[in-house]
Amino acid sequence: MWKKNGALLMTAALSVTAIAGCGSSSKEAQGSGGAQTPAGPTKITIMANLHTAEVPSDLIEKKVEEATNTQLEINWVPDGSYEEKMNASLATGTLPQVVYLKNQSSLILFKDAIRNNQFWEIGPLLKDYPNLKNLNQTILNNTAVDGKYYALYQETPLSRQGVIYRKDWADALGIEPPKTTEDLYKMMKAFTENDPDKNGKKDTIGLTDRNDLIYGAFKTLASYFGTPNSWGEKDGKLAPDFTFPNYVETMKYVQRLHKEGIINQDFPVTSKTDQQNLFITGKAGVYIGSMADVISLWQKINPVNKNAKLDVVNRITGPQGTTGIWSIPGYGTAMLFPKSAVKTEKDLRAILTFYDKLMSPELTNLIYFGVEGTHYKLQDGKAAVVDDIKLTDRDVKPYQVLMVGGQSTNGMLKPYFSYDTKAKAEELILDNNKVLINDPTAPLDSKTYTEKGVRLQDIIKDATYNFIIGKIDEAGFQKEVDRWKKEGGDKIIEEYNAAYTKAKSEAKK
């Protein structure tokens, strides 16, 4: 008996846990696509990220299918594990016909595969479609690989970043809206020390943050301190943001918050849900991140605390006396069409036809706002979404991710905000456009960065957290930066600078 177990054990020991999948077996395209007779519905397989906890209802999907004569097969993957799922699908050759990429960094991961002809180039085809041809040229350029377009995109505001805070707490303590990072510090300090909720207990903190240096508070604060957006110019050459003194200043600022107990002490391991819960339950008074979140925060805070008032603020100036805010390259989600699943150009055209129809104002309104009368009402020619979050989360929110283009290109309704702070947040998001800090490397390419940039960035991420929680000092941080350089960072700097000079000299011509 033990003999058999031994064999079993050895097999188990040898079967490597890694992804030893055989990528060669690329699956047959699941849908026969446009190859069918035009009368039958086109079958389209899609993989997209799901932002809600539950599987969406198919109400909207059915309506879209009806309007576009398609049969959609959407594989919803929870947003949190989307990147792994996407990479595993790529590795095993099981990508569907349409792959949604969450953001720019996913697109970078796919660059190698794109260059190796794994995805359809759609640039030359776009002009044949009445809606798709309206897509913004500048944003398409940001998605381009070697100057060619492969992706449709969903427009997102260039920068939503700002500060959301408890107006009622500030009023109770007689604090003016913060204008500088020092004001902000004083406000958060007062929220921690001076019992803003007047319950006689010192049970509040200033800032709630999470395990995300980019979409959490850190990068936005860094912008206020004048740090460049990922990369900046120093003595005429590009250098990564963490080599700038402003970055260190930001770390010191957050370190002070951490040391004085103003920020949640566990923030490097706090999830977004927990971070928001601290704010919603009246434990924390400031939330730095996407100002658009004010509506969901408000919807959750209002039922439990009728006295709570929220306000948003942007353009905080740093000690250097100026302000700025980091931006993204104008697109959030991007959609790619793998050749392994979309076999012929005819199939591709059938899919593009679907997206062209989807980009019409009627269908965009349907997937973004839902059904008129059920999910939204028209008010002053704008779409006023009903208050029932459960309903909209189930029926509409998941499908928003499918939208192509945005406000400026697809003729959708403007949203109506009954909550005035949300309206203000949207104004401030537009206002951010005047003080944007762009990432100069967005259109550039570095081979080393594509290969190991993400892992190298982990060194900096760890070092930043460790500095903030006081585990390492400035010299220790510098040592980690040197490690970053040694393990490939120097090469990345070199490659980006070569691409940068080249792009500059081309622009002069």
Added chain:
Amino acid sequence: MGQSAVTSKVSIGGSKPKSALLRRLVKNRALYLMILPGLFFFLIFKYIPMFGLVIAFQDYKPYLGVLNSPWVGLDNFRRLFEEPMFFRILSNTLILFGMNLVFYFPVPILLALMLNEVRRNGFKRVVQTLIYIPHFMSWVIIVSITFVMLSVDRGIVNEMLAAMGLAKVNFLLNADWFRPMYILQIIWREAGWGTIIYLAAMAAIDPQLYEAARMDGASRFRQMWHITLPSIRGVIVMLLILKIGDVLELGFEQVYLLLNSANREVAEIFDTYVYTAGLKQGQYSFSTAVGFFKSIVGLILVMAANWLAKKAGEEGIY
């Protein structure tokens, strides 16, 4: 590929109808039929995927496939050994493994001995069931519970420390607390489950031995020491060797969930490294090489342990 090998074997057998092997096969056909499903299971899910290991020697690109990706020899292994993190990962893995053996391994034995001494069957069964239950909880839940309990903001442990006038401890962001947290979670989850085999082995001990010992006036403790423990020694050794076989399988899920920026220096192990370097960043070949290396170390350790066990007069596992 594996299937064609099987059929060719059968046809060879068919060509010599009088061979002893075939006669044996025919005679015991029912038994052989019964092992077929198991055989296919290992063939399909264990042996065939093993061919994927070749990508450890390639610069594997998903779109080129295994057949067309360029060969790079031992480059991936060279990179692993040159990796500055390598020795840290190796030592983290071995330390966690050592802690597993020293702190976790004896716990189920002790528990089983204690349960075995319980005279009231009903009580014994209730306790047994209660200590099994954690085994069925996913690591996500266990780690979440730990987080909620140990958090500095409102965590019950820290609230208690504060109430006693002690300083709060940031357990989650402190590298020193990672290992105790890791091992305690394992004990809490697995100790009860681990008693099953020991209890079964103890149930198989001949009651006459105990009767004889009682006649001779042996106390309960003496009986435990001279009868129970020696009787289950073989099982203990076998489980120990199996445990060593898992040397580098420290539970990816658990460690990955506990891992953060502040404890990476002690918490990064091979499994988590394979995941971050491989799946998250698409370096399939490199991470396969890491996994391969890990398996080889595991295999060597098992063989060594088995050899030692045999030397010591025990049965070993093969």
